Amino acid sequence: MQSVVKKLIVRKYRNAGLIAGLCTLLATGQAAANGAVGDHVNHLQDHLGQYTEEVNWLVGKFDGVVDTYEEKGQKATHSDSMIEFWEEVDFHSAIETNYVPVYAMIWQGIYGVKQAIDAGAPVETVRAEQAKLDQALWQALGAVKLAAQYQQKGLLAKIQTTEAEPTTAPETLEDIKHRLDRVVAKYAEKLPDAATTIVHDTYLQRFEGVEGALIEQDANLVEDLEKDFNVTLPKALSSNASVDDVRQVVVAMQAKLDKAKALLIEAEKDRKDVF
Known part of the structure; x- marks a missing residue:
């Protein structure tokens, strides 16, 4: 699936x-x-x-x-x-x-x-x-x-037949958070390989695209997230950790992504104020 x-x-x-x-x-x-x-x-x-x-x-x-x-x-x-x-x-x-x-x-x-x-x-x-x-x-x-x-009330979009790509960095970070939710779901389904694939694809297809902008705002935060994507979460998925343990790793990553999103939104606001 x-x-x-x-x-x-x-x-x-x-x-x-x-x-x-x-x-x-x-x-x-x-x-x-x-x-x-x-x-x-x-x-x-x-x-x-x-x-x-x-x-x-x-x-x-x-x-x-x-x-x-x-x-x-x-x-x-x-x-x-x-x-x-x-x-x-x-x-x-x-x-x-x-x-x-x-x-x-x-x-x-x-x-x-x-x-x-x-x-x-x-x-x-x-x-x-x-x-x-x-x-x-x-x-x-x-x-x-x-x-x-x-x-x-018309507040939810219908499911379409093709994936809509995020168009801004904040949207990309939200998309990453939702993909991480799916990592937990796949792991709960006893599909650790599928969960790991989502992690790797999300890092390559999403996070790397916003790294440059994030480094300008908080290089340490980027380093932490890189470690989470490439070490912490894959290790949890491959070590027979409980679903709760994997979820805790994901929740911590999502909190960091929220911080990153806030930094990018503030940076964009500052740029607009300058011009």
Whole structure:
């Protein structure tokens, strides 16, 4: 699955006591893990009932897997079916194209349950992982509902069939941040090689294009980010780190990118003031 999301709006969203930054949307074409993204993602409001049914179905299916584990044991439990259930529903691409961080959380939750089952963990441990997965699913549904409201108001661009390139340095830095979110998602999907490829491509195709302007503002910041792209994050991806550990590296990088963006915006403002 390859999917690159250009996000145009960022909003803050709270659900179930967790802070989730909602999302950013959408000027790129993409393919989801369960195939090409359907046009339903351009008409979220019309499909909210379907998405709600799918989330309820997923919760029930996942609960059934855990029930089987509790009642019949590990050998009778097909943990791989959880991935098949998730990739079967349209809601999969609805959340993937709207909010990558919680999309990654869902994958993390699925593997949390699956790995606990595969390791023969106590049922209480599996149930605890299942609770986190359920929470991520409901949070995702809330995020899609909010995205549907913005889409209805014309605040979100439709998914197109070609990728729109960022045209300014600040836009490029935002695009880098969103690509880093996808790194976490790929890692959560147990695709570390794909995640590493995104890191390398993002550095070469995006960050190197703004390095010159950034060096003029803060050379040390550029050096830190170069190390993050070429050492810190790739090392985390190749060392079997937890998804949370990888996410922490990405969050720290995104904070540095926010600082870089602010510096470039201020520098441009100063240039305009001079002229």
